[in-house]
Every structure is written in C-alpha cells, then in structure tokens.
Amino acid sequence: MAPRRNPFDYGGPVSGSQFAGRKAEVAGVVHRMSDHIGVVVTAPRRYGKSSLIRQACVELEQHRPEPAVVSVNLLQTGSLATAAGSLLHRLYQVPGGPWHRLKQVLPGFLRRVRIQPATSFDQNGHPVFTFPAGLAPADLSGVIDDVYEILDEIGARRPAVLFLDEFQAVTDLDAHLPQRLKALADEYRRVSLVLAGSKEHLMESLVISRGAPLYNMLERFNLGPIPEEDWVPFLLRRARAGGKPFADEAVARALWQVAGPVPFDVQRLAYESFNQAGDRIVEAVLRQATAEIIHHDAVDYARTFENLSAGQRRVLKALAGDVTSTPGSAEFAGAVGLADSTSVRKALKALTEAEIVVRRDQGIAVDDPFFAAWLRGTGGAS
Numbered sequence: 001m002a003p004r005r006n007p008f009d010y011g012g013p014v015s016g017s018q019f020a021g022r023k024a025e026v027a028g029v030v031h032r033m034s035d036h037i038g039v040v041v042t043a044p045r046r047y048g049k050s051s052l053i054r055q056a057c058v059e060l061e062q063h064r065p066e067p068a069v070v071s072v073n074l075l076q077t078g079s080l081a082t083a084a085g086s087l088l089h090r091l092y093q094v095p096g097g098p099w100h101r102l103k104q105v106l107p108g109f110l111r112r113v114r115i116q117p118a119t120s121f122d123q124n125g126h127p128v129f130t131f132p133a134g135l136a137p138a139d140l141s142g143v144i145d146d147v148y149e150i151l152d153e154i155g156a157r158r159p160a161v162l163f164l165d166e167f168q169a170v171t172d173l174d175a176h177l178p179q180r181l182k183a184l185a186d187e188y189r190r191v192s193l194v195l196a197g198s199k200e201h202l203m204e205s206l207v208i209s210r211g212a213p214l215y216n217m218l219e220r221f222n223l224g225p226i227p228e229e230d231w232v233p234f235l236l237r238r239a240r241a242g243g244k245p246f247a248d249e250a251v252a253r254a255l256w257q258v259a260g261p262v263p264f265d266v267q268r269l270a271y272e273s274f275n276q277a278g279d280r281i282v283e284a285v286l287r288q289a290t291a292e293i294i295h296h297d298a299v300d301y302a303r304t305f306e307n308l309s310a311g312q313r314r315v316l317k318a319l320a321g322d323v324t325s326t327p328g329s330a331e332f333a334g335a336v337g338l339a340d341s342t343s344v345r346k347a348l349k350a351l352t353e354a355e356i357v358v359r360r361d362q363g364i365a366v367d368d369p370f371f372a373a374w375l376r377g378t379g380g381a382s
C-alpha cells in the first residue's frame with residue numbers, strides 16, 4: 001500500500017489548507033495591498049512571514065480585479081544584477097500585463113526597460129533575464145525604477161504589489177537601495193510595497209526606527225506566535241484529513257507544547273508524528289517523533305556545540321536545562337562557572353547573533369526545541 005500523504009508541511013512558505021490562524025493579520029495585509037499601502041512584516045526566523053504574505057496574496061486573488069504581484073527573495077538573489085533579472089522575470093508573468101496585448105510581446109516588454117538584459121527561457125517557456133555582473137549599481141537600480149513605473153501603471157486599475165522578502169539582506173545588494181525604494185514609493189503611489197524580514201536590528205535600522213530610510217512609510221505587522229486556540233483545531237483537522245487522527249485533543253495540545261512557539265517547529269513535529277503513527281497519533285508517538293528529529297539532526301547539533309567556547313556551551317546547556325536563575329544574575333554566572341554577569345552577557349550576545357538563542361516574552365531561550373532536548377539529554381555532555 002502506498003504511504004499516506006503527510007498533511008503537514010514545514011518546507012517553506014505555506015498557504016491555503018496548510019495555513020493556520022493569523023486571520024486578523026492576513027485581512028490587514030489584504031486591505032493594505034488593495035489600497036496601495038505599503039506593509040512591513042517582521043518576526044524572528046520561521047515564524048511565518050513569507051507564509052503570511054503568500055496567504056494574503058491567495059486571498060487577494062479571490063477578489064476581482066486580479067492583482068499584479070511581483071515578488072523576489074533578496075537573500076536568494078544574492079546580487080543586485082540577479083535581483084533585477086528576477087524582478088523582470090516575475091513582472092513579465094503578471095497576468096494581463098499591458099505587454100501581453102502587443103503583437104511582439106517580449107520585445108514590447110523589453111522596450112519598457114532601460115537596460116537590455118540577455119534573454120533565455122526556463123523549462124516553462126518563461127523568459128529569464130540576465131544582466132552582466134559588471135554593470136554599475138546605479139544602472140541596475142534603474143531597472144527597479146522601471147519595474148516600479150510599470151507596476152504603478154497597472155495599479156491604476158487593480159492592486160499592484162511589489163514584495164521583497166528577506167529584506168534584511170538588501171544592503172548586501174546595494175547600500176543605496178533602501179533610499180531608492182523610499183523615493184520610488186513616494187513617487188509611485190499605486191504600488192503597495194511589501195517587505196518582510198528577520199534579524200530585528202537590521203530591520204530596525206532599515207525600516208522601523210526613526211532615521212531609518214523607510215521610516216514611517218509602511219504599516220508594520222510584527223508577528224508573534226500562533227496561539228494554541230488556532231493551532232489545536234488546525235492540527236486536529238489536518239491529521240484527520242490525512243487519515244491518521246489524533247487520539248484526542250490533549251495529544252494535539254501536548255504536541256504544541258513540546259514544539260514551542262515557532263510555527264515551523266510545530267509543523268515539523270506534527271509531520272514526524274504523522275509519519276511515526278500507526279492509525280492514530282497517541283502520546284507515545286510524540287516522544288518517538290521527537291527522538292527521531294533529534295537523531296536526524298544530532299550531527300548538526302554536535303557540530304554547532306563544538307564550535308562554541310566552553311563558557312558559551314555551559315550557558316547554552318543551562319538555558320536548555322533546569323537552571324532557574326535569570327541569566328543576568330550573579331547566581332547564574334556562578335552556576336555556569338563564569339566570572340561575572342558581564343561574561344554571561346558576552347556569551348549570550350554571541351549565542352544570539354548565531355541565532356542559537358532568542359529573547360522571548362518568557363525570557364531567553366534556546367531557539368530550536370529539539371536542540372534544547374538534545375542538550376538536556378546526552379548531547380553535549382561535558
């Protein structure tokens with residue numbers, strides 16, 4: 001018998017039946033997109049920023065007239081030349097773009113672009129545009145001006161959205177791009193500029209804080225965890241739809257508690273639990289699934305741990321374990337064998353920058369609950 005298809009997904013952005021909760025945020029983003037108002041979504045890694053925008057686009061598409069959405073992930077593009085090519089690639093595919101009415105569609109489209117890229121075609125027959133790496137940033141950012149201008153023209157009749165994901169990486173492409181985007185957003189008022197990013201301090205300096213280039217331009221949505229009352233019905237519904245229901249609601253709640261606040265971790269544990277289960281997901285399956293995930297990642301965990309200093313390792317183990325004193329206290333410093341709270345602060349800074357630990361409402365915690373479980377177990381025995 002073919003294995004049942006797993007109804008959970010933790011591979012990348014999710015939408016539709018894979019999307020839980022966040023109703024108010026989705027509605028808020030959909031309204032802003034329809035009204036040509038810019039949006040910035042901030043949250044730590046894997047909280048569901050990209051998913052939120054994807055879901056908002058799905059819901060926006062249910063409205064007539066059909067929206068024009070151009071989206072690019074700045075971390076994936078890696079260079080300004082690639083980003084410019086990707087923007088054109090996505091823009092060209094916008095349904096009902098004015099160039100589609102032209103006799104010579106592609107040359108007509110390229111006439112609107114000031115610098116001519118080399119053109120090839122992907123496996124779907126869509127044109128791929130390539131700019132030589134040596135082009136000056138000013139020339140390449142002119143291509144972004146062109147994309148903005150065309151979207152603005154489309155925006156006269158229907159929602160037009162420019163979505164730049166992983167925006168915290170923008171200055172790696174071009175230090176002047178944030179200022180340029182500010183000028184474009186001021187000039188072209190019929191485009192909703194949508195940004196998403198993690199790395200709070202970078203997003204602060206680009207968008208949020210007074211003096212940031214995009215300060216006060218965009219409506220901010222800062223995502224927290226998805227609450228239990230949204231997760232539990234979602235988990236129950238998906239597992240039932242997949243053909244292996246939870247034994248009862250308490251097991252679904254226990255799964256949510258083990259996985260912690262990050263949506264990615266909840267879906268990952270749900271995915272593995274579904275795989276491990278017989279006919280139903282019972283309490284023991286959660287332990288099996290957790291053990292399986294830890295086993296799968298143990299080599300990475302060990303490597304991460306080995307690359308830390310001895311002090312950082314002890315701080316990390318204390319955070320994962322049962323040391324209850326606050327990390328700022330002298331008691332904590334003593335418990336982890338560091339000279340004083342300044343040394344603890346230094347260790348925490350390094351661990352935070354490496355995104356191993358995070359600051360949450362309840363205090364500082366190990367980000368990955370399975371890494372924390374590894375640290376509590378035999379992992380990192382010292």
Ligand SMILES: Nc1ncnc2c1ncn2[C@@H]1O[C@H](COP(=O)(O)OP(=O)(O)OP(=O)(O)O)[C@@H](O)[C@H]1O
Nearest residue numbers: 009010012020045046047048049050051263264267
């Ligand atoms: N609303 C949601 N409902 C259900 N699962 C979600 C939701 N949001 C996120 N997830 C889960 O988290 C995973 C990561 O989501 P997503 O890629 O949107 O996060 P992100 O914040 O954009 O992450 P990154 O910081 O890596 O860009 C998804 O694959 C999914 O498993």
Ligand SMILES: [Mg+2]
Nearest residue numbers: 049050051165
């Ligand atoms: Mg993302």
